[in-house]
Amino acid sequence: MLDNPQISDEDYDALLRELLDLEEAHPELRTPDSPTQRVGGTPAAGLPPYVHARPMLSLANAFEPAELAAFDARVRKLGAISGDIAYTCELKIDGLAVSLRYDDGRLTAGGTRGDGTTGEEITANLRTIKSIPLALRDASGAPPRHIDVRGEAYLRKSDFATLNERREELGLRPFENPRNTAAGGLRQKDPQAAARRRLSFYAYAVGEIDMREPPRTQWELLEYLRGLGFRVNEHARRVGSIDEVVAFIAAFEEQRESLDYEIDGVVVKVDDLALQTRLGSVGKDPRWAIAYKFRAREVRTKLLAIEVNVGRTGTLNPYAVLEPVRVGGVTVSSATLHNQEYIRSNDIRAGDVVTVIRAGDVIPRVVGPVLELRTGSPPEWTMPTTCPVCGADVDFPEGEAMARCTNATCPAQLVERVRHFASRGAMDIEGVGDQLSAALVESGLVHDASDLYQLNLENLLSLPRMAEKSASNVLAAIAGSKTRGLARVLYGLGIRMVGSQNAAILAGDFGSIEALAAATESDLVQSDGIGDEIARSVVLFFAQEPNRAMIARLTDAGVDMTAPKRERAPAGALAGKTLVLTGTLPTLTRDEASELIVAAGGKVTGSVSKKTDYVVAGEEAGTKLTKAEQLGIPILDESGLRRLLNGT
CATH class of the missing domain: 2.40.50.140 (Nucleic acid-binding proteins)
Structure with missing residues (x-):
């Protein structure tokens, strides 16, 4: 709903490319919710869902002509084509991708792309865009019985300037840029507010189409859409080779400022629709199209x-x-x-x-x-050694680019700290999620995680949209969390590099929060799997006075921060065994399963190798399961894991 991205498209593309390379090198790390397996973002809260008849795919990006040549080579190889391939070049309009459903020639529904499968239903707002026909025309006869038309809703530069002039006259803050203004307009709950944005629309594709002889090429499809009454970008062009694609891109990179709408590149599509179908897609990206991004x-x-x-x-x-x-x-x-x-x-x-x-x-x-x-000799800039918000020590992890504040009570990170402390893998306080964490911090009721245990019914009822039953349930969940034990507390404190597995190891080796807080780096590295960097991070965390004070308040509140202490040498049913978890188990989260394995003397790793003793597989298990089968590694379900833990 905010349409206010926190990083640039360029930085996002670079990070996505890095993630793609990582998953190519290590397929076992790819998960179903990875950004590489998804399209766009999740639907916004507060708007009805819009389910696409066919997924609205995203596009892979190219930034250099050499990448276009590589794309062309892949198309020719996969399509078993020796000569040049015809492409349709379309300007990449900087707006919001939407889908329009027409039944018997009339607009019946429309929505945003969302995650590619489900978007937000915004039919009433789309009806306010004058360049979207409410009824189709077809010179050749009746329009198709059903058609899903995809395209870009956008705001022209001239309309954007007029809109901001009016806002300034009314004493309102001007909008930042046309793209976010268009996206925000379409997500309004009031169609009249959306209409005041004066948005425009270009059609460029179809999802489903029910007709006897559909178009055979992308170029024919654009002409067909124009015949139905849609505006199709006037600069689209069909070319005969990838070299002509490169020339088209170069021309419009120079002309982009003269256009009355923002563009950030050119979309290149294989013209032959039958060839598009043969090429198919990989993950979220069609093999038959690519988006060339202009220089910033x-x-x-x-x-x-x-x-x-x-x-x-x-x-x-x-x-x-x-x-x-x-x-x-x-x-x-x-x-x-x-x-x-x-x-x-x-x-x-x-x-x-x-x-x-x-x-x-x-x-x-x-x-x-x-x-x-440059004039003179300005000094080099250095990162402050204390947090500019709270004054705590700053951690400079070796080999990492980012420095971090070490204070678990730092006001700048408090909402996220509270949310994490209450999360299922940590203290599992049901009801304390993103919204309630933010409300508790903003109201001044919670200054660190220990304040959760000081809340009462009156406190919670003072918060917006908090009813007595909900407040009572939250208080009961908070009280119940006091018995989670040291491992959960350690994980909930958010110590850098101490995830659920390392938390379980440290809890079992030291037995109490006091013993852990008094440990030196030399003491800590004696624990299996705890290296120098983790040890340094733990020592630095407990060296901060605000962190020690918060732990004292947790103790005073009756939070159990002890654990059964085990011998340093692995002991238990899984002593010396290495396990890998994959998929979703029926009753155990991954953190809970890891905790049980570590408590039994085992070790959990993220990848399958010949050294793996068991793979525990649940629903939607990925490539780890396949690799385990290839290597002949024993595979367990949750019941099998529990039998193993019980020594049966």
Whole structure:
């Protein structure tokens, strides 16, 4: 609903590409909810779901002509074609992808792309877009009995300027850019508010179509859509080779500023629809299309200062304070600087004239200084050693780019800390999720996780939308969480590098929170699987006075922070055994299963190898199960795991 992305398209594309490479190298890490297996985002809350008859696929990206040549080579190889291939080139309009359903020629429903399978139903808002026909025409006869038309809803630059002029006249804050304004307009619950955005629409594809002789090529399909009454982008062109594709892209990268709408690239599609069907798709990406992304826009301005904010998970994020400058139609006064290594490797210093880009035309980023314009010898910037919000020590993990605040009570990360503490894998306090965690922090009732145990019925009833029964259930869940034990508490505290498995190991080896807090790095590395970095992180956490004070308050509240202490040498039914978990078990979460295995002396790893003793497989098990079968490794279900734990 906010349509306010926190990272740029360019940064997102780079991270997605890195994830794709990682999953290619390690298929066992790929999960069904990985961004590589999904399209777009999850549907927004508050709008009815819209289920697509056929998935609305996303597109792989290309950034260089060489990547287009590689795409062409793959198409020819998979299609067993020796000569040139015809492509349709379409401008990549910067808006919101939507789907329109027509039955017997009339618009009956419409929705956003969402996750590709289910989006948000926004039919009433789509009806306000004048370039979307409410009834189809067909010069050749009756329109198809049923057709799903896909396209882009967008806001023209001229309409965007007019809209902002009116907002300024009314004393309202102007919108930032056309794309987010269009997306936000379509997600309005009031169709009249959506109509005031004056959106436009271009059609470019179909999902399902019920007709005797459908179009045979993408070019014919665009002409057919135009004949039905849709606006089709006037600059689309059918070309005869990938070289002509490259020439088309180069021409429009130069012309983009002259258009009355934002574009961020060109979509290239195999023209032959039968060939498209043969090529199919892999994951979320069709093999027959690719999106070429234009270079980011850039300007120069002065870097006034480098400041730091603290993210919800404790990361320290440097950002640039800039002399305001217009870039891509937006005034920019701050920009991301990623991390200290990025600043130093690019030799960025306060006082420099710097180059700023709006990557993906959304989030500004400092690329680097214009060295020939540097005056004097400005000092190198260094990350502060104490948190700018709470003053706690900053952790600089070896080999990691991000620095982190070590204070579990830091106000900047408190909402996320409380939510994590109450999560199912930690203290399992049902009812304390994202919304209630935020409400408790914003109301001042909770200043750290220990305050959860000081809440009463009166406190909770003072919060918005909190009824007496719900409040009573939350209080009962909080009381019940006191007996979870040390391993769950350790995981819930959010100590860097201490996940559920390491928490279980430390709990079993030290037996109490007091013993763990007093342990040295040398003591900690004696535990199986606890290395130098984990040991340093644990010691640093307990060295912070606010963390120790919070633990004392948890003790006073009656939270059990002890565990049965085991011998250092592995003992139990799974002593010395290595297990791998895959899929969803009937009654155990992955964290709970890991905890049981570790408590029995076993070890849980993330990948299957010849050294794996057992694989525990649940529903929707992935490639780990396949690899286990190939290697002949024993496979257990949940019942088998429980029998093994019981020594039967």
